[in-house]
Amino acid sequence: MNWEAPKVYAVKHKDISTRMASRSGGIFTALSDNILEQGGIVYGCVLTDDFLAAHVRAEKAEDRNQMRGSKYIQSDLRGVFKMVRTDLDAGKKVLFSGTSCQVAGLQGFLGKEYDHLCCVDIVCHGVPSSNVWKAYIKWQERRNHSKCVNVDFRNKRDHGWAAHIETMMFASGAKVDSEVFKNLFYGHHILRPCCYQCPYKSTMHPGDITIADYWKIRKAAPGFNDNRGVSLVLLNNDDGNAAFEAVKEAVEYRACRIEDSLQTPLVRPFERPECREVFWKDFHKRSFRFVAKKYGGYVPENRIAVNVKKLKKKLKRLLKTLT
C-alpha cells in the first residue's frame, strides 16, 4: 500500500561520471546497481538502433547503462510484461522502470504483489509521437546530406543539466545541435491523446519510488544544485523506503518538502492545444520544413548566404573544367 503522501529527497550520485551519464542525479543507477549486485534483473527503456524507444531486460551494468538518459518518445513494451513475470516467478529480484502508466499496466498484468519487485516510475511530461520523431530525423538527414548515426534527446554533457538541446551525429562526422524537436514536444500538439487526461499527474504515483529532474531544487534544497543534475526522489511506500535506505551510501541526499517541489507534472496534465488537429493536418499534408518553421521555431538559413555558397561551388566547378 502506498502512503498518503510521499517522502521527498533531493539526490546526487557520489560518482560524478555516473551523474554525468544520467539524465538527473543518478538515482536510477544507484537503485539498479543494488539489484544487479544481488543477481537481479533490471527492465527499462533504451533507444534502439533505429532511434526508437523500447523496453529491454538487463542482467549486466553495461546493458543497464543504455537505459540512462532521456527518451522523448513512447517505448514499445510488447513481450516485456511476460518476461517480467517469468523472472519474478523464478524468484529473481526485479527492478522495473517506466512511465507511471507503464508501471500501473505491469502491476495490473501481474495481478498480485511480489516482495522482490521494485517499481520505479518517472515523472513524465507526456509522450510525443514517434512518427514526428522519425520525420524529424529524416529531415535532419536530408539537410545534412548524411545518415544519422547517434542522437541525444537532451545533451547534458555539452550544455549542462538544465538546458534542453538535442544533438545528432551524422556519418559524415557532422554534429548538429537543435531545439526543433524540443519545441515540437513542448508545444504539446504531438503528445499521445491520453496524456492530456493523465491520472498520474499528481504527487501520487503507482511506483514504489518515483524519480524526476529536480526542477524546483533551488527552492527545495538551496545550495545543492551544481547544474550537473539532481534527482527528485519520491518514496511512495515501505518498499520504496527500504530500497532507498539500501543505496544511501552511494548518494548525497537532502530531505525536502513536497510543497517546495511541485513542478507542473506533479500537479496536473498539460492541456490539449486547441489547434492539435490543425497541427496533424499540417504534418500529414505539408513538408516537415513547413512544420518545423510553424511549430518548431526553425528559422531557415539566410537565402542570400545560401545562394552565394551555391554560386561559389558552381564557379569552382566551372574553373576546374576550364583548366
Next chain:
Amino acid sequence: MKKTIGDLPVLFNEKENCCGCSACYAICPVEAISMEPDEEGFLYPAVDAGKCIRCYKCLAVCRFKEEQRIKGYYSRGICG
C-alpha cells in the same frame, strides 16, 4: 445447439482512454490482441474477432481507465 457468443471487448471508445501500456495485449490467453500504430505512430490494441474467446480479461486488467474514472477524466463513453 448453436453456442451463443458474447460481444467483442471494446478496449477504448476514445483514444484519450488508452495509454498503450500493452497490459491487455499481454494478458490475452489466446494472443487475439495486437498493438497497432495509428496515423500518429502511437500503439493501440486491436482485437482479432476470430481468435477472441470473450474471456474479457483484457477489460478487467486495464488500470488506466479505472484511474481516469477515479480522477473524473473519464467522462466520455463507457466501456469495460
